[in-house]
Amino acid sequence: MTQTAHATNHSDDATRAKRQDFYDRLAPKNLAPLWEVLKGLMPPEPTSKAVPHQWRYEEVRPLLMESGDLLTAEEAERRVLVLENPAFPGESRATATIYAGLQLIMPGETAPAHRHTPSALRFMLEGEGAFTAVGGERTTMRAGDFVITPNWAFHDHGNEGSGPCAWLDGLDIPMVRFFETVFSEGYNDKSQSLTRPEGDALARFGSRMLPLDDSGRRYGQTTPIFNYPYERTREALVAAAKGEAPDPHLATTLRYANPVDGGWTMPTMSAWMTHVEKGFETKRMRSTDGIVLCVAEGRGQITTGDKTFSYAPRDVIVLPAWAWRSFKAEEDSFLFCISDRVAQEKLGFFREERG
Known part of the structure; x- marks a missing residue:
């Protein structure tokens, strides 16, 4: 080694x-040099911590039913098996911003x-x-109904049937926890008092008509409709598929909308349904929102990132943010999806890319 090299080293x-x-000397004063961490803070493109994952309903259902023998819904307050993304053990997160679980009554x-x-x-x-x-x-x-509980609205659930009932829960808990604004409150009775007949909200706001007053804003930015029946959703998707060829990337997709302003149904979570006809395969696309997908009907394959999952009815699958995804239907399929897209759009973060 030369003398110059020694001097340089x-x-x-x-x-x-x-x-x-x-x-x-910076660390004890709770200071840090930005230049040492800047590349990690500002990567050239998003890197999702969430990983692709599938919960097969046929495998999870026996455990969900077993929980019904262990404790009552009242004891648990909510008898739910949390769907934890493997990348977030113990954090009650399916994606970075969405909590998901299977509830049994x-x-x-x-x-x-x-x-x-x-x-x-x-769902x-x-x-x-x-x-x-x-x-x-x-x-x-x-089955297949999309039901909403607005922020800070009292709600309870029950089962007047003769068999178990189960649904997928989706909440924006991780997002609200990030802002450190989680509040909760119990009601003064097991069930709330009913003040309107069943179907009132759908009649007032879900029939392409609206009240003249501002009662449609009863839940702020959340839709005043709190049940979007699957029968209507499916009928609309089938009719739309007959009207024009499926989109190469989206197949036939319709989003659930707030009838008051035409926007998304909730201020923090978007919801939509995709219909993929038998034999159709979508081209790959990716977006910045991590998606929780639940199969309403059908069988086929979903590819997300480097994983391919064979899906069946009631399966739940996580599609991580900024991971390429595509669908291939072996049977006519109806796929319910939720994400934080609406929040990203409002903040100017949302991006998508189509291959």
Whole structure:
């Protein structure tokens, strides 16, 4: 090694030592050098911590039913098996911003009334006789129904049928926890008092007509409709598929909308349904929102990132943010999806790319 090289190495070592001494003196004062962490804070593109994952309903269902023998819905307050992404053990997160779980109500049970600042949604999976009461109105929940619980609205659930009822829960808990704004409150009774007949919200706001007054804003930015029946959703998707060729990337997709302003149904979580006809395969695309997908009907394959999952009815699959995804249907498929897209759009973060 030349004398010049020795001098250069010595100089480099001295510089590193000097800088490290500086960093060591910053740490006790709760300071850090941005230039040492900038590349990690500002990567060239998003890197999702969430990983692709599938919960097969046929495997999870026996455990969900077993929980019904262990404790009552009232004891648990909410008898739910949390769907934890393997990348977030113990954090109750399916994606970075969305909590998901499978809730069970047995015949004759009531999940006590409460309210909380996180917004919630339900996607009904199985059973007859389940209901949700929101803000003084009850709605019967049938398979495939998309049911909403607005932020800070009292709600309770029950089962007046003869068999178990189960649904997928989705909440924005991780997002609300990030802002450190989680509040909750119990009701003064197990069930809330009903003040409106069943179907009132759908009649007022879900028939392409609206009240003349501003009552449509009863839940702020959340839609005043809190049950979007699957029968209507499926009918609309099938009719739309007949009207024009499926989109190469989206197949036939319709989003659930707030009838008051035409926007998304909730301020923090977007929801939509995709219909992929038998034999159709979508081209790959990716977006910045991590998606929780639940199969309403059909069988096929979903590829997300480097994973391919064979799906069946009621399966739940996580599609991580900024991971390429595509669908291939072996049977006519109806795929329910939720994400934080609406929040990203409002903040100007949302991006998508189509291959």
